[in-house]
Amino acid sequence: xxxxxxxxxxxxxxxxxxxxxxxxxxxxxxxxxxxxxxxxxxxxxxxxxxxxxxxxxxxxxxxxxxxxxxxxxxxxxxxxxxxxxxxxxxxxxxxxxxxxxxxxxxxxxxxxxxxxxxxxxxxxxxxxxxxxxxxxxxxxxxxxxxxxxxxxxxxxxxxxxxxxxxxxxxxxxxxxxxxxxxxxxxxxxxxxxxxxxxxxxxxxxxxxxxxxxxxxxxxxxxxxxxxxxxxxxxxxxxxxxxxxxxxxxxxxxxxxxxxxxxxxxxxxxxxxxxxxxxxxxxxxxxxxxxxxxxxxxxxxxxxxxxxxxxxxxxxxxxxxxxxxxxxxxxxxx
Numbered sequence: 001x002x003x004x005x006x007x008x009x010x011x012x013x014x015x016x017x018x019x020x021x022x023x024x025x026x027x028x029x030x031x032x033x034x035x036x037x038x039x040x041x042x043x044x045x046x047x048x049x050x051x052x053x054x055x056x057x058x059x060x061x062x063x064x065x066x067x068x069x070x071x072x073x074x075x076x077x078x079x080x081x082x083x084x085x086x087x088x089x090x091x092x093x094x095x096x097x098x099x100x101x102x103x104x105x106x107x108x109x110x111x112x113x114x115x116x117x118x119x120x121x122x123x124x125x126x127x128x129x130x131x132x133x134x135x136x137x138x139x140x141x142x143x144x145x146x147x148x149x150x151x152x153x154x155x156x157x158x159x160x161x162x163x164x165x166x167x168x169x170x171x172x173x174x175x176x177x178x179x180x181x182x183x184x185x186x187x188x189x190x191x192x193x194x195x196x197x198x199x200x201x202x203x204x205x206x207x208x209x210x211x212x213x214x215x216x217x218x219x220x221x222x223x224x225x226x227x228x229x230x231x232x233x234x235x236x237x238x239x240x241x242x243x244x245x246x247x248x249x250x251x252x253x254x255x256x257x258x259x260x261x262x263x264x265x266x267x268x269x270x271x272x273x274x275x276x277x278x279x280x281x282x283x284x285x286x287x288x289x290x291x292x293x294x295x296x297x298x299x300x301x302x303x304x305x306x307x308x309x310x311x312x313x314x315x316x317x318x319x320x321x322x323x324x325x326x327x328x329x330x331x332x333x
Contacts, residue, residue: 016109019067019074026064026075027172029191036075037191038066038132039171042179042201047080047168049135049160051152053145056086056101058120058134059156063103064171065118068130069110076105076118076130084120088150091143099137100167105130133167135160177206186214227316230264238307239300251284251303258312259295269314271296276309283308 004017026036040046040063047061060080067073086101100123106115111129123131140163143149151161160166169189172178177197180186186198186207196209197217205219216222239254268291277283284301298310 016072016074019076020072022077023064023066023075025173027174027176027178027196028193029066030193031191032071034072035191036064036066037171037178038064038075039169039178039189040132041172042170042181042185045156046181047134048156049153049164050156050158051150053149054088054090054143055145055149056088056135056137056152057156058084058086058101063132065103065105065130065132067105067107067110069107073107073110073130076107078103078105078118080120086121088122088137088139090145091139091141094141096141097139099139100125100133101135101137102131102133102167104128132169136165136167138163228265228269229313229315230260231311231313232258234258234298234310234312236307237298237300237310238305239302240305243301251301252305253299253301255300256298256310257295258298260293260314262294265293265314265316267317268293269316272313272315273298274311275300276311277302278308279304279306282306286310288312 004021005011006013006017006021020034023034023036029035029037040061045059047063048059050057050059058080060082062077062079065076065078067076088099091097101120102123103118103120104123105118106113106128107130108114108116113127120134123133137150139150151163153160153164166184167188168185170178170180170185177199178189179199179201180189181200182202183200186200189198192209194209194211198207198209198214199205200207200219203220205221206217207214208217234256237254237256239252241253242250243253244250271288271291273286273288275283275286282303284303286298286300288296289299290297296314298312300310302308
């Protein structure tokens with residue numbers, strides 16, 4: 001059927017219709033128009049791992065799993081309302097074994113498996129077609145429950161040992177923000193289309209996907225990347241130091257100190273200054289000296305002792321601002 005719709009009294013709605021149409025409410029994946037992003041809907045503790053001996057325990061979760069057996073199979077929505085235990089086989093007699101634990105969908109209509117169920121277990125790559133990876137676990141040679149089993153996290157959410165790799169991927173509703181626990185989880189996201197938004201809960205940063213990169217648009221990292229800029233005016237500045245010129249061009253020098261509020265800059269900023277004089281030609285020169293993260297000194301020369309105003313701006317030095325100029329300019333400063 002080309003056109004499918006839910007809740008029409010005049011027609012029957014199949015399970016496939018439900019999956020295809022409900023999947024339209026999920027975020028898109030790179031591929032065909034109907035392809036949806038598989039993944040977990042992240043919240044605190046989503047599918048966290050713990051365990052003992054040879055048994056893995058997966059905390060509750062809600063997940064979307066895109067059917068991989070047929071073009072219009074649609075997306076399966078699965079909720080695990082209680083922690084699920086997955087028993088792993090003993091370690092091999094020789095060498096280590098890698099088990100992939102995930103959410104597996106078996107649907108005989110599409111995969112000829114003879115089964116119709118969703119479960120959390122070790123994935124069988126030879127027969128399982130529709131599944132979402134959760135964790136990759138290296139089972140050491142000879143590992144058994146009686147020999148201590150596997151090195152599991154002490155509790156759900158604790159750091160994973162080197163023998164366990166996190167393979168959880170995340171998704172969201174269409175147009176929504178994909179919430180992920182950390183940057184590593186964001187980087188694991190597959191089939192990400194341009195414009196996808198991802199919020200990293202551990203750092204409180206919001207990113208947008210642009211090509212092959214994640215670019216911050218809000219949050220602490222975004223604020224760090226934006227250079228801090230402060231500016232001000234120094235009023236009623238006058239030059240009192242007479243400089244005698246043998247050629248008859250006597251003039252006056254003066255200075256004024258500017259102090260930043262404590263903590264404004266972590267390093268010495270770039271300083272730009274402009275003298276505001278109502279009489280053209282009276283202001284001979286203007287520069288800044290003794291620059292530091294705490295402030296700077298304005299040094300100037302005028303033909304007269306008439307007071308005037310100095311406008312200044314201090315710009316934080318970041319990688320972006322440093323890279324803008326040619327090398328010789330930075331060396332000259």
